[in-house]
Amino acid sequence: MTVRSLITRVESFPVAPRWLFVRIETDDGLVGWGEASLEGYADVVRAAVDQFSAYLVGRDPGPIEDHWQVLTKSQFYRGGAVLASAVSGIDQALWDLKGRRLGVPVHDLLGGPVRDRIRAYGWVGGDDPAEVADHISAQIETGLTAVKMNASGRMNLNGSVAELDGVVSRVASAREVLGPDRDVAVDLHGRFTVATARRLAPMLEPLHPFFIEEPVVPENTHMIGRVADATSIPIAAGERLYSRQEFLPALQAGVSIVQPDLSHAGGISEVRRIASLAETFDALLAPHCPLGPLALAACLQIAFATPNHLIQEQSIGIHYNAGAEVLDYVVDKAPLAFENGCFPLLTGPGLGIEIDEKAVREASARWERWQNPVWRHADGSMAEW
Incomplete structure (x- = not known):
């Protein structure tokens, strides 16, 4: 194998609002960027990136697949969100x-x-959706033709009549604003039990959601088929699944749309394999991406080359982004600008965007740890967020 260059430095930068960027430099001055954001665990993933750097420094960056195999499989203990996210950013x-x-x-x-x-689609309504009609109108003004909303805020374990009616009412409000030519996806965010999701899905069918996302928590993926069998609405899942092996039972259960996160599920290398696996089940790819510009650019690179890609999530203006916006860290915003609700073909080298390194380093120096809220039911027990 001819060595063209050697990796000399691997750095990671936690930045607002909740992202972790990875920078790899070679001895001839070339720099590559990736995103290893794992919301709420940036400091933990940063430690994993640092440990992986001991292997990478001094090696040729070219054999990406070999590096991926070593970083994911050479140690006895493997897998999980933290290690997979570190590998994703490096990849x-x-x-x-x-x-x-x-x-x-x-x-x-x-x-x-x-x-x-x-x-592309945008988020509306926040964690506990309200006033979704106004939020949707704002998204339509940007040119987007599809939105996604949380079905509910905190959800009781068995779902009351009022809670389920509230979900239907909010989705109906969204459908009224969007009309028949635009789409609304409904994210259950793992807040529902299998039984409650099975009750809700048929109630939403007259409103024709684009898809229902994550009807159950990922550890209950083996039961997601019961939800898929209860409705004609496509079921989407996968933002908290990190490998082909974890996606296989979801696909076997009838998931129609897979949503791997390019910053959690092994990066470009693994997600292209997940997309191919999904294609054998006649399922579509819609990567999860409420993250930063590097994750979005990586998603788009996969999307342009993947026949069964459906739509791309993006977090420009999302409610989570307090303290920084997606485009704050790029030199030129044009490559990630919407055109009629779509991202145009990225033509620049690599991921196709230029990172403002000075802004990243300054933001990292001001880093403050982000944590998602902890919700509780009326009886004091923890509720799914």
Whole structure:
């Protein structure tokens, strides 16, 4: 194997609002960026990136697949959100490096684009959705043709009549604003039991949601088929699944749309394999991405080269982004600007965006740890967030 360059430094930068960026530099001055954001665990993932750097420094960045295999499988204990997120950020940065060295976008290295634009959707309503109609109107003004909303806030274990009616009412309000030519997806966020999700789904069918997302928590993936069998609405899941092996039972159970996160599920290398696995089940890819610009750019590179890609989540203006916005860390905002509700083809080398390194380093120096809220039921027991 001919060594063209060597990795000299691997750095990671936790930045507002809740992201972790990875920077890999080679001895000839080339730099690649990736995103290893694991919301609420940035400092833990940063330690994992640092441990992986001991292996990477001094090696050729070129054999990405071999690095992925070593980082994910060479140690006796493997897998899980933290290690998978660390590998994801490193993997993205290595693909970014390779594309920059060759002067081509990553999607060219994955076989070339199969489309020239990527449809996107935006979030509305926040954690506990209210006033969704106004939020949707604002998203429509940006040109988006699809939105996603949380079905509910804190949800009682068995779902009261009032809670279920409230979900239907909010989705109906969204449908009224969107009309028949735009789409609304409904995220159950793992807040529902299987039984309650089975009760709710048929109630939503007349409103034609684009999909129902994460009807049960990921540890209950083996039961998701009971929800899929109860409704004609497509079921989406996967933001908290981290490998092909974890997606397999979801696909076998009837999930129609897989949602791996490029910053959690092994980066570009593993998500392209998850997409291929999904294709064998006639399922579509819609990557999870309420994250930063690097995660979004990595998602788009996959999307342009993946035949069964459906739509792309993005977090520009999302309610989580307190203290910084997606485009605050890029030099040129144009590559990630919407055109008629879509992202245009990324043509720049690597991930196709240029990171403002000075802004990243300054933001990292001001880092304050982010944690999601802890919710409780009326009886004091913990509630799913």
